[in-house]
Amino acid sequence: TLPDRPLLEVKDLKRHFGGVKAVDGASFSVPEGSITGLIGPNGSGKTTLFNLIDDTIRAESGEIWLGGERIDGKPSWSRAHLGLGRTFQITRLFREMTVLENVVAVQRSFSVSGLGRIAVSGKEARAAEELLEFVGMRDFRDQPARALSFGQQKLVELAQILMLDPKLILLDEPAGGINPVLIDRMGEMIRELNSYGKTFLIVEHNMPFVLGLCNPVHVLGRGRTMASGTPDEIKSDPAVIDAYLGD
Numbered sequence: 001t002l003p004d005r006p007l008l009e010v011k012d013l014k015r016h017f018g019g020v021k022a023v024d025g026a027s028f029s030v031p032e033g034s035i036t037g038l039i040g041p042n043g044s045g046k047t048t049l050f051n052l053i054d055d056t057i058r059a060e061s062g063e064i065w066l067g068g069e070r071i072d073g074k075p076s077w078s079r080a081h082l083g084l085g086r087t088f089q090i091t092r093l094f095r096e097m098t099v100l101e102n103v104v105a106v107q108r109s110f111s112v113s114g115l116g117r118i119a120v121s122g123k124e125a126r127a128a129e130e131l132l133e134f135v136g137m138r139d140f141r142d143q144p145a146r147a148l149s150f151g152q153q154k155l156v157e158l159a160q161i162l163m164l165d166p167k168l169i170l171l172d173e174p175a176g177g178i179n180p181v182l183i184d185r186m187g188e189m190i191r192e193l194n195s196y197g198k199t200f201l202i203v204e205h206n207m208p209f210v211l212g213l214c215n216p217v218h219v220l221g222r223g224r225t226m227a228s229g230t231p232d233e234i235k236s237d238p239a240v241i242d243a244y245l246g247d
């Protein structure tokens, strides 16, 4: 059983785009130490929520709390400093930099142009190599990122985000577009990181993956949280089944 203390709390968050109510009063929390799932049909507002949480965009109203601090007015670097990390649906590696450079560069994202080579100190390189070892990508450390498969890029991006030692990691479709073996490995890595104390919020379309890994699971529909519960509760919720069949 998990402690009830929320690490992340989203309260009545709203963000419209013209007439589109992308996020329309969403409220949910991510318990500290949990692997929390966020599911919902296409267009239900999942990506917009992630963008609001990490300050890619700002909300019109509502509140976001991280570890007892209100963050919705804070810039992204400050949210990162408070322990927020995020990966993207489409990875954002510097294509011409090596795998190792990419992992190191995340710590200096404001001074790296992505054009040249970067000087990597022994200490940084050791930390980065350890993380690459963890995700199974150490052998690729000197390869340019552009030479990697999509799945390999996702692994490097996970190592990259871990370099910042976040408390809460937002994962955008970690199982999307990768092969079944890697999907299983991704699940194992998330579990292992969780056992070391990392909390996760995961957006994912692969239902077996979410329902096997996440608890609690929140369901979004039209920008609102329409259900929250354990995987078993979610699986048997008629409103959830309806929403998915209607997708």
Ligand code: ADP
Residues within 6 Å of the ligand: 017, 020, 021, 022, 023, 040, 041, 042, 043, 044, 045, 046, 047, 048, 049
């Ligand atoms: P999901 O990730 O659940 O598929 P999104 O958050 O991407 O949902 O989108 C929610 C709704 O908001 C959709 O109708 C989408 O078209 C709309 N939307 C998202 N971002 C923008 C934007 N920048 N401009 C206009 N509409 C947007």
